[in-house]
Every structure is written in C-alpha cells, then in structure tokens.
Amino acid sequence: MAATNSRLRIKKADGVVQVEFIDRNILDEANIQSIGEEVSALVDAEASPKLLISFANVDHLSSAALGTLITINNRIRGKGGQLRLANIDPQIYEVFVITRLNKLFSIHETTEAAMKTFT
Amino acid sequence: MHPSRVLPAGAAIDHAKVVFSNDHAASERVQDSIIEAMDRHGFGKASRFAVRLALAEGIANAFKHGHKHLPSSATITMEFAVNSSKVVVSIEDQGPGFRPEDVPDPTLEENVERTSGRGIMLIRAYMTSITHNAKGNRVEMVYTKPA
Numbered sequence: 434m435a436a437t438n439s440r441l442r443i444k445k446a447d448g449v450v451q452v453e454f455i456d457r458n459i460l461d462e463a464n465i466q467s468i469g470e471e472v473s474a475l476v477d478a479e480a481s482p483k484l485l486i487s488f489a490n491v492d493h494l495s496s497a498a499l500g501t502l503i504t505i506n507n508r509i510r511g512k513g514g515q516l517r518l519a520n521i522d523p524q525i526y527e528v529f530v531i532t533r534l535n536k537l538f539s540i541h542e543t544t545e546a547a548m549k550t551f552t
Numbered sequence: 553m554h555p556s557r558v559l560p561a562g563a564a565i566d567h568a569k570v571v572f573s574n575d576h577a578a579s580e581r582v583q584d585s586i587i588e589a590m591d592r593h594g595f596g597k598a599s600r601f602a603v604r605l606a607l608a609e610g611i612a613n614a615f616k617h618g619h620k621h622l623p624s625s626a627t628i629t630m631e632f633a634v635n636s637s638k639v640v641v642s643i644e645d646q647g648p649g650f651r652p653e654d655v656p657d658p659t660l661e662e663n664v665e666r667t668s669g670r671g672i673m674l675i676r677a678y679m680t681s682i683t684h685n686a687k688g689n690r691v692e693m694v695y696t697k698p699a
Contacts, residue, residue: 458604460604461608462615493605495609496669500666500667500670507665531673532658537665
C-alpha cells in the first residue's frame with residue numbers, strides 16, 4: 434500500500450502487520466472511510482491476518498472511527514486472525530471505556546507488549 | 553450574534569452563527585474557532601478534548617442521520633458562545649428530526665458490536681448538558697468549566 438494519499442504508516446514485523454495513523458485527529462467521516470478501506474485491503478491480503486494498530490500519534494477519535502474499528506475486528510475474526518490495539522492516549526482510552534469497547538478489543542500499553550500477545 | 557456563512561480564518565471569535573454544507577474545511581474551521589476560544593478563556597486540555605469530541609459527533613449526526621435523505625448541498629446552522637465559565641453550542645439540521653430515546657443503548661451486550669449509535673452517548677458523557685428541540689433536528693450542548 435504505497436498510495437501517495439495513504440493515511441497510514443504500514444510495516445510488517447514477525448508476521449504482524451503494524452499500522453500507525455498519520456492523522457492526529459480521526460474525526461472526519463471521509464478520512465475514516467478511507468482509513469477503513471485501506472486497512473480492509475491489508476486484512477484481505479493476508480490469509481490469517483495479524484494486525485497491530487498503534488494510536489501513538491492520535492489526539493482525537495470519533496464514534497465513526499470506533500465503528501470502523503469494529504468492522505475491521507469482525508473482518509479479521511472472520512478470517513481467523515488477530516487484532517491488537519496499542520499506544521492509546523489516556524483520554525482516548527476513556528472513550529473506549531465509556532463505550533465499553535475496551536472489553537471488545539485487545540488493548541495494550543505499548544507496541545512491544547501487544548506484539549507478545551500474538552499467538 | 554452575527555450570522556456569517558464562513559468564519560474568517562485566524563480571527564479571535566467568541567460567538568458566531570455559521571451556516572455550512574457537508575464541507576470538511578468549513579466544519580473544521582468552526583470547530584477550531586470554538587477550541588481556540590476555549591483556550592483563550594482558560595479551558596484546560598481535558599475540557600477541549602471533551603468539546604472537540606462532542607462537536608465532531610454533533611456535526612456528524614446532523615449530516616449523516618439528519619440529512620440522510622437530503623442533497624449534500626443542504627446546510628446546517630451552528631451557533632456557539634464561549635466565555636470564561638461555559639461553552640454553549642447548538643447544531644440545527646434540515647432533516648425530519650429524531651427521538652433520542654429511540655437510539656439503542658450501544659453499551660448493552662447485544663449492541664456492543666454495532667458499528668454506529670455511539671455519538672449521542674459520547675456527547676452525553678462529555679458535555680454538562682444536551683437538549684433536543686421537540687422536532688429533534690436541533691441539539692444544544694453546554695459544557696461548564698470544571699471548578
């Protein structure tokens with residue numbers, strides 16, 4: 434995915450596709466849609482996708498972005514894969530707690546910690 | 553209040569009435585103006601985070617749900633006023649309105665995997681108050697500065 438308009442930084446390490454957001458604010462519907470399409474293409478390209486999404490650069494995240502994460506999670510589970518989230522700022526983590534999505538997703542403090550949980 | 557279609561860039565504005573269609577730049581500008589006004593009036597990072605999120609959710613709801621059956625050129629009207637103690641924002645769309653109580657609770661076990669329906673609950677969680685008009689096409693949100 435080397436598209437010039439990519440909203441993601443992507444690398445592969447130890448069989449895991451690591452995705453980082455370029456945008457600080459993931460609030461705009463059009464951006465969220467294009468992020469969703471880009472991540473879905475990554476998932477589709479793997480037989481049994483292992484995906485780690487890092488929120489290291491992210492300051493704001495809307496409910497539409499949460500909806501897209503749920504769609505991605507379902508897509509990965511449908512292929513017998515694994516999704517991990519990491520480096521979530523405490524203010525954003527609170528959004529996951531309020532919506533109870535902290536129970537649905539596997540969330541880790543750091544990329545290293547998340548990497549250890551893939552099986 | 554001084555109605556205007558777009559806010560001048562870079563100006564310090566504490567209150568305004570803005571009318572815009574589903575256009576990212578215009579929406580961003582009004583949100584930035586409110587957050588900058590909060591900064592000038594001494595609202596902290598957590599407060600700005602709360603209001604930024606509520607604004608994004610309110611505007612998204614207006615266009616995505618309120619204007620679902622309207623052309624993309626249809627406009628919403630936003631009014632805001634920021635002072636040293638509170639932020640008041642209203643968002644009115646031209647849609648048929650909705651009943652907030654009809655939105656299913658997204659935190660219930662059976663709804664937790666639904667991909668939408670969290671906007672209103674986040675506004676409720678982060679703002680001091682949220683009220684809808686009787687028709688359900690106008691929302692007013694108030695954020696009071698924590699003591």
